[in-house]
Amino acid sequence: xxxxxxxxxxxxxxxPVFANVSLDVAPGEFVAIVGESGVGxxxxxxxxxxxxxxxxxxxxxxxxDLGQLNDxxxxxxxxxxxxxxxxxxxxxxxxxxxxxxxxxxxxLGTPDDxxxxxxxxxxxxxxxxxxxxxxLSGGQLQRVAIARALIHRPTLxxxxxxxxxxxxxxxxxxMEALVAxxxxxxTSLVLVTHSEAATARADRVLRLKVDGIAPSKT
Numbered sequence: 001x002x003x004x005x006x007x008x009x010x011x012x013x014x015x016p017v018f019a020n021v022s023l024d025v026a027p028g029e030f031v032a033i034v035g036e037s038g039v040g041x042x043x044x045x046x047x048x049x050x051x052x053x054x055x056x057x058x059x060x061x062x063x064x065d066l067g068q069l070n071d072x073x074x075x076x077x078x079x080x081x082x083x084x085x086x087x088x089x090x091x092x093x094x095x096x097x098x099x100x101x102x103x104x105x106x107x108l109g110t111p112d113d114x115x116x117x118x119x120x121x122x123x124x125x126x127x128x129x130x131x132x133x134x135x136l137s138g139g140q141l142q143r144v145a146i147a148r149a150l151i152h153r154p155t156l157x158x159x160x161x162x163x164x165x166x167x168x169x170x171x172x173x174x175m176e177a178l179v180a181x182x183x184x185x186x187t188s189l190v191l192v193t194h195s196e197a198a199t200a201r202a203d204r205v206l207r208l209k210v211d212g213i214a215p216s217k218t
Contacts (some may be wrong), residue, residue, distance in 0.1 A: 002188045008057035020212045029187040032202035039208050041192040045158050048049045050074040083149030087140045087161040089147050091133045098129030104152040119147045123177040139170035158192045
């Protein structure tokens with residue numbers, strides 16, 4: 001398994017954010033997670049990446065127990081194996097599009113201009129590598145974020161409401177690019193969303209509740 005979560009629980013004081021969450025994500029699988037606002041979907045996604053802590057349970061990524069790794073080891077594992085797409089894009093305004101996309105490769109010490117250009121073309125941003133983020137639309141910015149998250153060919157991509165700030169037509173194009181690229185590279189995708197259009201593309205749809213996670217009936 002690419003990602004295994006076993007009996008994961010997190011609390012704020014005595015109040016559970018979620019409890020007893022268990023989930024296996026197979027290599028190349030697209031899993032969408034839905035649930036009411038405030039139930040902890042984004043927090044769970046952060047735990048999957050080792051960006052947040054939890055109180056009990058385990059998170060295994062390609063066999064590595066994230067709970068047993070220190071901060072530096074977690075960061076190195078994320079750098080090599082995890083991509084993250086944020087709802088708010090989080091592109092760097094002082095870097096142009098190509099530089100933003102190339103950043104994960106630079107951090108790994110493996111710059112590859114040809115791969116960057118190929119990825120820009122794959123997400124529909126060909127010819128825009130020299131533009132600054134403030135010159136792009138919201139949909140274009142989200143495609144920059146997707147390209148950056150996938151450029152180092154991670155085994156796991158985590159996406160937090162990647163179309164939440166976009167109009168329906170733009171959201172559809174962004175999801176098309178996201179799904180096409182993860183399928184092309186066999187990347188596992190875990191997507192947190194409220195979008196029915198996004199969940200319709202998933203291999204599985206799961207509903208997160210405070211007391212666990214279960215197949216969604218929606």
